[in-house]
Amino acid sequence: MKTPTKGPVFLRFLIVSLFVFYMLLPIVATYLFSLATRWDRSIMPEGYTWEAYQTAFNLSYFRITLKNSLILSIASCLVSFIIIVPTVYLTQINFRKFRPLLDLLMIIPFAIPTVVLALSYVRVYTFQPITRSPFLLIMATVVYTMPFMYRSVSNSVDAVDISVLTEASQSLGGDLWNTLTKVIMPNIYPGILSGMLLVFATVFADFTLAKLITGAHFKTFPMLLVEQTQIDGNVAAALSVISFTLAWGISMVLLWFSSKASKSKKAQPSDKAYIGK
Amino acid sequence: MAKYRREQKKNFLKKIVGLFPFIIFCLAFEFVPIFILVRDSFSLKSGDLTLQHYQSAFEPTYLKGFWNSIKLSGVTALIGTFLGAGIGYQIFKWPNKKIQSTLITLSDVTTNFAGAPLAFGFIIILGSAGVVTKFLLNTFHWKIYPDFSIYSFTGLILTYVYFQLPLMVLLIIPAFSGLRQDWREAAQNLGANKMEYWRNVGIPILMPSMIAGYMLLFANAFGAYATAFTLTGLRLPLITMQIGSAISGEVMREQGHGQALAVISLLIMGACIAIYQMGTNKARKWSGH
Amino acid sequence: MAYLTLADISKNFNKNPAVEHFNLDVEKGKLVSFLGPSGCGKTTTLRMIAGFETPDSGVIELDGEDISNIPPNKRNIGMVFQSYALFPNMTVLDNICFGLRMHKMLKNQIVPKAREVLDLVRLSDTANRYPNQLSGGQQQRIALARALAIEPRVLLLDEPLSALDAEVRVVLRGEIRRIQTNLKITTIYVTHDQEEALSISDRVVVMNKAHIEQVGTPQEIYREPKTKFVATFIGTANEFHGSVCGKDSVKSAEFLIKTNNASLFADGDEVFALVRPEKIDVYSYKPENIDGNVLEGLVDTITFRGAETRLGIDIGEKVITADVPGKDVFSYGQRVWVAFDSNACQVLK
Structure with a gap:
């Protein structure tokens, strides 16, 4: 092994530093801006204040949109769980041959632009009470997050050979309920939980589906944020910080999770393509 | 029986x-x-079959939207693929494992900074009253506006590249670790030098991952809505924006044209994702997993 | 005159010795195998010959030339990897042509030469397929062909068969030996499988913990192990730990073992007396007129192995392993007598 010469080491350092700078710049700027009193004459803000956060908390829509977004995210997680977990389990146990078909079905939402999904829902479900309802929005976010919920679940199902576990449990006299709660779930819950966290983060950050499906009927947190970018920059920055900090926290939990449970593979990078754009 | x-x-x-x-x-x-x-x-309100909606999808307004979307996706995916692969390689080769995993975590976390917050982050820095804009003006008397604008196509590129780069980094690092050491050794053993190894073995084996990465990045940018909506509003027509307008009925005409635009977008995205899948499958098969 | 010489080679990884004072001469056209448990340094030695590792000290000479400082891509030494290491992006034929192209062979000679070696490994019909369309055994043949195509000065095989099924392994090792003998190519073969090493090699180098235990023909290694490690690593051996007592016996706590091989040691030396299972006869009665060792015991385990049956016989302090003809019938708990000749008993430090 040759030791690398100085040139490439310097180049590597330079390239990576520029990358880190570019990646951190907008984030750091947003954090500082949300706290800044005045920041247009110098390279750093002239003073710091919590005022923007206070204003944000006092916005008439703050509580409602936050509540709406939380309801939406939690509901999507639950629906996603109910739709996907039993399906993956039952397919693996009873219809193993059809796993490739299931893989394909679960990939399809990757290819549907969110605006197209929204358009199709709005045009098909034109009747009351479904039309433009939060229910429809939940269904849309479940479809949209399906690929990575599925991948998380199926990875952990594949990692522990679920059919053998089921057969072992059955041979020892376990019924379906006991098999599921005492044998299967404890083995695959890290995958399910990380899938659900990813769903939560994605749905919470979603602007497109909410704006286009429910619009003003059911205002979400990102909609408030976009609105505020036109009204008060500092408040918008404060909202950004709240939103990003939440997503960042979930990300850290996910990373901690995947390092803890090495069995269940990390979320695929491609899943990251779908967060809130 | x-x-x-x-x-x-x-x-x-x-x-x-x-x-x-x-x-x-x-x-x-x-x-x-x-x-x-x-x-x-494909149908009129009356229920008759028609290609009329597709004809209107090819009107200059929408052609412009498609062209902008394709140009933006193509350019940012290209920048993202090559810069991302280069940065990914440098991170992959980073000798200190702790720093390496911190860099990967950074890429992972920054993918969450997308959509409206990202667009607004860039407005804070480089908007017409942005921090850097003002700083350059006050300190160096350098007026970057109106030659540059964050609300323009260039601004969109700068912003989109922000979310393309870390994604590519995350996609390509597994590909680099999939390059098995014994391929390199086998090549050396058969008389290849470093260049010959990369040209004949390394790069061809990375190719499916690179193509898959490009396709995912393309689809990623093509389907994006919130970032551009926050940054440029409806001033700079992208196809997703035009479909969005069709939903809210801002441009109400014969209903079908929005669907025609949607179907075409669906086909473009579908093709990208299909190629992406083929690429990753090939890469997976090659690395023997 | 040795063709390949390794003179006093040592190599450390993070201050842990991987290979220590390795000396070996290999004659031209011979197949020498490095045999030992994993981590014994056999692969590291091989990789030093290939040039992937640099020895900390010592010299590697090939055909009179010191190759220690030649980069691997200039050594013209062929290598076959455990994981085949076929390039997945190239067809079988392209894989084989690769080395020829790198060696700047004339364009019009490359493909004929590649076809020739492909014939040699009897896989001509796979030329246009990709590696992942082939079985493991086929892939390893292609890897062999690829290494042979460049007409290497030495062929190195790094556990080439260990990823394959038992059946394929036996067939392929015969194939490797056939090709090696036909081409008279000097070959180093690394393996942890003693049967493989014994059946394929002209000479075997037994390694353990970074050093050589013994070098010899397969027969020598099996029949006259020089160390206890060799005796127990190759085949099965019954050991009796004790001290030399007179010129013809080893005295352990319970037994006095007669042997003709104790003369090298002084009285009272701590030694092991070793007997191979196939050298032991088992009687269901107490045998008379036997000049040698007779011990009494009970049948503890019976393992039928086809042509022979392996018995574990409990003789009190230990269980002796003995191979008897498959037609002889014993039952569990049966009282038996084991007998072995004093010649059959090897004495080692």
């Missing part, structure tokens, strides 16, 4: 009934809406 068969049928029904929620869900919220979308794109 008949009884046995009945028994079997019952068993099968019992097994498949658990899949009903999923099947119904997929039909109701995936296939039927998309099917009706496609059908509507």
Whole structure:
């Protein structure tokens, strides 16, 4: 092994530093801006204040949109769980041959632009009470997050050979309920939980589906944020910080999770393509 | 025998009934809406078949939207793929494992900074009253506006590259670690020098991952809406923006043209994702997993 | 005159010795195998010959030339990897042509030469397929062909068969030996499988914990192990730990073992007396007129192995392993007598 010469080491350092700078710049700027009193004459803000956060908390829509977004995210997680977990389990146990078909079905939402999904829902479900309802929005976010919920679940199902576990449990006299709660779930819950966290983060950050499906009927947190970018920059920055900090926290939990449970593979990078754009 | 068969049928029904929620869900919220979308794109209000909507999809306004979207996606995916691969390689080769994993975590976390917050982050820095804009003006008397604008196509590129780069980094690092050491050694052993190894073995083996990465990045940018909506509003027409307008009825005409635009976008995204899948499958097969 | 010489080679990884004072001469056209448990340094030695590792000290000479400082891509030494290491992006034929192209062979000679070696490994019909369309055994043949195509000065095989099924392994090792003998190519073969090493090699180098235990023909290694490690690593051996007592016996706590091989040691030296299972006869009665060792015991385990049956016989302090003809019938718990000749008993430190 040759030791690398100085040139490439310097180049590597330079390239990576520029990358880190570019990646951190907008984030750091947003954090500082949300706290800044005045920041247009110098390279750093002239003073710091919590005022923007206070204003944000006092916005008439703050509580409602936050509540709406939380309801939406939690509901999507639950629906996603109910739709996907039993399906993956039952397919693996009873219809193993059809796993490739299931893989394909679960990939399809990757290819549907969110605006197209929204358009199709709005045009098909034109009747009351479904039309433009939060229910429809939940269904849309479940479809949209399906690929990575599925991948998380199926990875952990594949990692522990679920059919053998089921057969072992059955041979020892376990019924379906006991098999599921005492044998299967404890083995695959890290995958399910990380899938659900990813769903939560994605749905919470979603602007497109909410704006286009429910619009003003059911205002979400990102909609408030976009609105505020036109009204008060500092408040918008404060909202950004709240939103990003939440997503960042979930990300850290996910990373901690995947390092803890090495069995269940990390979320695929491609899943990251779908967060809130 | 008949009884046995009945028994079997019952068993099968019992097994498949658990899949009903999923099947119904997929039909109701995936296939039927998309099917009706496609059908509507080919039919008039009266129900007659028509290609009229596709004709209007090729009007200059929408052509412009498609062209902008394709140009933006193509350019940012290209920048993202090559810069991302280069940065990914440097991170992959980073000798200190702690720093390396911190850099990967950074890429992972920054993918969460997207959409409206990202667009607004860039407005804070480089908007017409942005921090850097003002700083350059006050300190160096350098007026970057109006030659540069964050609300322009260039601004969109700068912003989109922000979310393309870390994604590519995350995609390509596994590809680099999939390059097995014994391939390099086998090549050396057969007389290849470093250059010859990369040209004949390393780069061709990375190729499927690179193509897959490009396709995912392209689709990623093509389908994006919130970032551009926050940054440019409706001033700079992208196809997703135009479809969005069709939903809210801001441009109300014969209903079908939005569906036609949607179907074309669907085809473009579908092709990207299909190629992406083929690429990753090939890469997976090659690395033997 | 040695063709390949390794003179006093040592190599450390993070201050842990991987290979220590390794000396070996290999004659031209011979197949020498490095045999030992994993981590014994056999692969590291091989990789030093290939040039992937640099020895900390010592010299590697090939055909009179010191190759220690030649980069691996200039050594013209062929290597076959455990994981085949076929390039997945190239067809079988392209894989084989690769080395020829790198060696700047004339364009019009490359393909004929590649076809020739492909014939040699009897896989001509796979030329246009990709590696992942082939079985493991086929892939390893292609890897062999690829290494042979460049007409290497030495062929190195790094556990080439260990990823394959038992059946394929036996067939392929015969194939490797056939090709090696036909081409008279000097070959180093690394393996942890003693049967493989014994059946394929002209000479075997037994390694353990970074050093050589013994070098010899397969027969020598099996029949006259020089160390206890060799005796127990190659085949099965019954050991009796004790001290030399007179010129012809080893005295352990319970037994006095007669042997003709104790003369090298002084009285009272701590030694092991070793007997191979196939050298032991088992009687269901107390044998008379036997000049040698007779011990009494009970049948503890019976393992039928086809042509022979392996018995574990409990003789009190230990269980002796003995191979008897498969037609002889014993039952569990049966009282038996084991007998072995004093010649059959090897004495080692």
